Amino acid sequence: MIKIGIIDDNFQLTEILNEYLSKLVDMKVVGIAHNGMEGLELIKREHPDVVVLDLIMPHTDGFSLLEKLYADHISTKVLMLTAFGKEDIIKKANELGVSYFLLKPFELSQLSDTIRTICSNESYSIKISRETKPSNENKSGESLEVRITDVLRSMGIPANLKGYIFLREAIQMVFRNVELLGGITKLIYPAIAKLYNTTPSRVERAIRHSIEVGWNRGSIEHLNLVFGNTVSPLKGKPTNSEFIALIADHLRLQKVG
Secondary structure (H helix, E strand, C coil): CEEEEEECCCHHHHHHHHHHHHCCCCEEEEEEECCHHHHHHHHHHHCCCEEEEECCCCCCCHHHHHHHHHHCCCCCEEEEEECCCCHHHHHHHHHCCEEEEEECCCCHHHHHHHHHHHHCCCCCCCEECHHHHHHHECCCCCEHHHHHHHHHHHCCCCCCCHHHHHHHHHHHHHHHCHHHHHHHHHHHHHHHHHHCCCCHHHHHHHHHHHHHHHHHHCCHHHHHHHHCCCCCCCCCCCCHHHHHHHHHHHHHHCCCC
């Protein structure tokens, strides 16, 4: 019997995962936590074989929890759920002992298969679930990141601005999980800040500056193409969260990702 701990701030997702995994004859959910601090207590109390861990959470995020586990020499195997598949993130996670990445969105069967793989006696190195990679592409093979880049550049936002990179990350996050938009200050900014070794306030300012530049440089025709009647020069530039949400919605309508 594989003992599993679930650590994710999305209450609905944890309920779905718990219900699914609890029905499997070879698995048992021994606890659920909704932030990193609760997760650390869960791991020390229940000693699960595998922890299903979200990268982005309030209070203590996935990486902070991994650092604590590493420092305390706790060898619980970790399956990390994330919308990111970037080399620097994978490298950092590997150094902290992550066994496997599962890119969002994923099928529940992928989750259980991955847990079994982690707990098998086979040797393995850190992996990204191959099944989820095609979800980053549309029918023409363009990645989500490429499409976001095209939209931002067409709106007049220069690629040399720090906020350009931060915006691209934020849009990807919201595209993958729209619920994150409600936690832009507590979740999105801190997560991006950690990735780029800066502060959440600098991330917020850089994104705001990039939007201002694009709003002043971009053509009205293209702004209308992306945003429709939602925003207009008369109403003023959108807020950070509005801008991120609108572009994510624009990409969803194009069935990108």
